[in-house]
Amino acid sequence: MSSHYCPHTPEEMREMLAVIGVQSVEELFAPIPAELRAKTFNLPPGMSEFETFAAMQGIAADNQRDLSLFIGGGFYDHLIPAVVDHLAGRAEFYTAYTPYQPECSQGTLQALFEYQSAICRLTGLDVSNASLYDGATALAEGAMMALRVTNRHRLLVDGCINPFARKVLRTYLANLDVEIVELAPLDGLLNREELAAELDDRTAAVLVQYPNMFGCVEDFSAVAQEIHAAGGLLVTAAYPVALGILKSPAEMGADIAVGDGQSLGNPLSFGGPSFGFIAARKAFIRNMPGRIVGETVDKNGKRGFVLTLQAREQHIKRHKATSNICSNQSLCALRGLIFLTAIGKTGLADLARLNRDKAEYAKSVLATVPGVTVLQTAPTFNEFTVSLPKPAAPVVAALLEKGIAAGVPLGQYYEGAESLLVVTVTEKRSKVEIDLLARMLEEALCN
Amino acid sequence: MQLIYEQSVPGRRGVMLPTSDVPLAPHLPVHLLRSEVAALPEVSELDMVRHFTNLSRRNFSVDTNFYPLGSCTMKYNAKVLENAANLFASLHPMTALLPGGSAVCQGALGMLYDLGQWLADVTGMDEVTTQPLAGAHGEMTGIMLIAAYHKAKGNRKKYVVVPDSSHGTNPASAAMVGYEIITIPTAPYGDMDLELYKQAMNNEVAAVMMTCPNTLGLFNPHIKEIADIAHSFDALMYYDGANLNAIMGKVRPGDVGFDVIHLNLHKTFGTPHGGGGPGAGPVGVKKGLAPFLPMPRIVLDEQSGDLLLELDNPATIGRTASFFGNFGVMVKAYAYMLMLGRAGLVQVSEQAVLNANYIKERLKPWYELPFDLTCMHECVFSASKQLAHGVHAIDIAKFLIDKGYHPPTVYFPLIVKEAIMIEPTETESKATLDAFIEVMIEAASLAESDPAAFADMPRTMPVTRLDETKAAREQQVCCSG
Incomplete structure (x- = not known):
């Protein structure tokens, strides 16, 4: 019987088997030695799409989905214009393959070229690839790119970078001959004295992030000058919505810029899929990881787009490739482009300011809660750190039971930070929610 | 087609943001601000809807075309x-x-x-x-x-x-x-x-x-x-x-x-x-x-x-x-x-293997089969017979594009000269497979009768064959402006 997505009727199967010259489908599996054949296979029996969807609704309902989210940590609860789902949801985009055959893939190729252009314009840098997996792996790829460019083996990593991203970086480099020096944060900022002491002519790159894990925004222009003087590179990780107003990586002197693109039109979706972006100075293009779309012309001189500089990639260079990446997060990058197009040039700056306004309001309200102090060492964007009069973890757990994800406690990620809480406020949080957060926090702290 | 940036008009807005319900915050210190706003597109929502919809129509996809792409398993993706x-x-x-x-x-x-x-x-x-x-x-x-x-x-x-x-x-x-x-x-x-x-x-x-x-x-x-x-x-x-x-x-x-x-x-x-x-x-x-x-x-x-x-x-x-x-x-x-369950997944593999062997048997008289054995879910031919007439695997690929088929994987695996790697998957009907086989036979016949005809294929796409050398030399990977 034909079933689900296997369309053959028994009659058709008989005809096909006759052409092949076998009696049964089972005969086609004869090359698999009998003693190797599967003995167990215990999946449940199948069901219709209707029963399947109902089961999925049940699973979805077993999560608390209406939390008031004041958490970030790399993923952010932003508005997504309706056009993003509708346009990226066109099957001609989402059921297409990697555009290796350019003539029948101009839609994907031009869209990725426009995406690369958007990333270049946001970061101020010259070249972008067609996406990486996520922000954390993009940081690791950016670091490895800096190691290749400089042919050095030492990295200075700001401890204010997102702890998951630092963990991924360490995991990627664990089996390679690379020295990673992590600089412990100083009041939520890069420890510049320690950086100066560690910086030498063996250092491939300094890795920093803005806004950082504490929410602080720093200008790394001076750091760029110092590392350049030592012959190394500056790699910055950045939150793309914040780049609507913040100094661009290029303006700070960054050589390589990376980040997570989730905030650009991709749903939270329990952590994925999102996309990682990477941009760099033009001189480094041959050291870029992953796919790159380039402009060219066809035989008639008409503009068209192709995957270019493929000699960097694994399907050509195998073990000598700049990275092993093959599939990237193309559709998520397309969502990023559609988001940036819908929000537009002035819209992104407005969106960034709206985020900051909400966060500054939340800061002012939380500062009035007895015992709570706001970390004031640097300006912030839409995240900031507060110090509570007691350990943050049980307070967060108590508020979670009341439907509020109040922030990310830092004790798990930094020594001696048990009382610190990072609060994130995007444009989606209303004044009412912010006021409620303050009230509930006050209540939780009294208990 | 124009780039989205080429359709920008200064001052045009797409999506409106919500009105703020909190006071304006004081500005950030100037040294933290970007000197100019990133030059993202300035287009209306309808402009962008037309743009991306038209872009999507310049793609082959599983929902619009058969995609017998070896090693990639381009099966139908259920909507649910x-x-x-x-x-x-x-x-x-x-x-x-x-x-x-x-x-x-x-x-x-x-x-x-x-x-x-x-x-x-x-x-x-x-x-x-x-x-x-x-x-x-x-x-x-x-x-x-x-x-x-x-x-x-x-x-x-x-x-x-x-x-x-x-x-x-x-x-x-x-x-x-x-x-x-x-x-x-x-x-x-x-x-x-x-x-x-x-x-x-x-x-x-x-x-x-x-x-x-x-x-x-x-x-x-x-x-x-x-x-x-x-x-x-x-x-x-x-x-x-x-x-x-x-x-x-x-x-x-x-x-x-x-x-x-x-x-x-x-x-x-x-x-x-x-x-x-x-x-x-x-x-x-x-x-x-x-x-x-x-x-x-x-x-x-x-x-x-x-x-x-x-x-x-x-x-x-x-x-x-x-x-x-x-x-x-x-x-x-x-x-x-x-949804598929145990029996459904077994059927997936059985029909994927059936479809690949069916194509292999039917195309065997026309294309060289370097390893003539019962295959699993995909089969690898060589265009060596066609190469004798000056027609390469890539030419056959471009011929298929004109016929509305995404080409099979070509030149992989690297160990087969002029490789054509076909993976039909289980979701395609016999009618689709038969039509594809006929087109592959047509390509083989054309390679013998008129090999020069392949030179300017594909002819029906938005662009003809693209100059990849120019792309690699000029490295134009983002638009200026």
Whole structure:
């Protein structure tokens, strides 16, 4: 019987088997030695799409989905214009393959070229690839790119970078001959004295992030000058919505810029899929990881787009490739482009300011809660750190039971930070929610 | 077509933002601000809707065209899977990592746990991590696990062995983890040369990476022997799951000696390719490697039935991605497995293999078949007969585009000259296969009668053949302005 997505009727199967010259489908599996054949296979029996969807609704309902989210940590609860789902949801985009055959893939190729252009314009840098997996792996790829460019083996990593991203970086480099020096944060900022002491002519790159894990925004222009003087590179990780107003990586002197693109039109979706972006100075293009779309012309001189500089990639260079990446997060990058197009040039700056306004309001309200102090060492964007009069973890757990994800406690990620809480406020949080957060926090702290 | 940037008009707005309900904050210090606003498009919503809709129409896709793309398993992607993934859109991954957070994410954690159990069942493995974000990412994670295993045992290992027919990601992933590569040639019988393999093996080999069935679509009958030899040197067997669509319910990699496996959910388990991603590359391991799996690890508390998160342990390789993997892709794969069930997945593999053998038999008189054996889910031809008339595999590919077919994979595997690698998948009807076969025969006939006709194909697409040399030379990878 034909079933689900296997369309053959028994009659058709008989005809096909006759052409092949076998009696049964089972005969086609004869090359698999009998003693190797599967003995167990215990999946449940199948069901219709209707029963399947109902089961999925049940699973979805077993999560608390209406939390008031004041958490970030790399993923952010932003508005997504309706056009993003509708346009990226066109099957001609989402059921297409990697555009290796350019003539029948101009839609994907031009869209990725426009995406690369958007990333270049946001970061101020010259070249972008067609996406990486996520922000954390993009940081690791950016670091490895800096190691290749400089042919050095030492990295200075700001401890204010997102702890998951630092963990991924360490995991990627664990089996390679690379020295990673992590600089412990100083009041939520890069420890510049320690950086100066560690910086030498063996250092491939300094890795920093803005806004950082504490929410602080720093200008790394001076750091760029110092590392350049030592012959190394500056790699910055950045939150793309914040780049609507913040100094661009290029303006700070960054050589390589990376980040997570989730905030650009991709749903939270329990952590994925999102996309990682990477941009760099033009001189480094041959050291870029992953796919790159380039402009060219066809035989008639008409503009068209192709995957270019493929000699960097694994399907050509195998073990000598700049990275092993093959599939990237193309559709998520397309969502990023559609988001940036819908929000537009002035819209992104407005969106960034709206985020900051909400966060500054939340800061002012939380500062009035007895015992709570706001970390004031640097300006912030839409995240900031507060110090509570007691350990943050049980307070967060108590508020979670009341439907509020109040922030990310830092004790798990930094020594001696048990009382610190990072609060994130995007444009989606209303004044009412912010006021409620303050009230509930006050209540939780009294208990 | 114009670029979206070329349609910009200064001052034009797309989507309106909500009105603020809080006071304006004082400006940031000037030294932290960008000197000018990023030059993003300034277009109306209708402008952009037309632009991206028209762009989409310049693509082939599974929903519009047959895609017999070898090694890529371009099967139909069921629509209900997309609906299922949307149910989880608003779930923040940090929630699960907050104190008390796993309690409010039991559905999502349970789904990931069950998916891992099911994938372990299909592959004969003991435990699965869903963290890797794509197939190659899974390969790298798997090789890291192998490196951690050897390190823990005090083994000094230097090499990873791959056959020359392997996907390029295999040696590239092993190199990312610091290994040197030993490449074994393919024997005339279509599989890794067993004698050369035996000669190459030594105590410094960390792992042998195999695709089975291999990229010629052939099941390696010596696989058990290859695994036994590897294990005798304490080298582990790595299974590249790209071709799992051929063998579900028929043979389990874990039963034939593989220790580590990655799966491409966007191939075998019906999730869409998205024009190059997102995929998902879960990794399965045998018990002995489980302690090294990346964090966070989802653990079932047998007593309470609750799912908990293990955040760290001394043996773990660490973390290979920010959170729990490409969760949205996992939802689709889970729903796919739930819907098809045991019998459905077996039928998938049976019909995928039937379709490939049907095409192989029917095209055999027209195209050279370098390895004339019963194939699994894909078959590899060579355009060598056509080359005698000056027609290359790429020319046949472009001919197919004009006929409305996405071309098969060409020039891979590298070991077959002028390779044409066809993978029909199980979701295509006999009528579709027959029509494709007729067009392939037409191409073969045309190669004999009028080889010059191929030169300017394709003719029906928005562009003709593109100048790739110019693209590589000029490196125009973003638009100016």
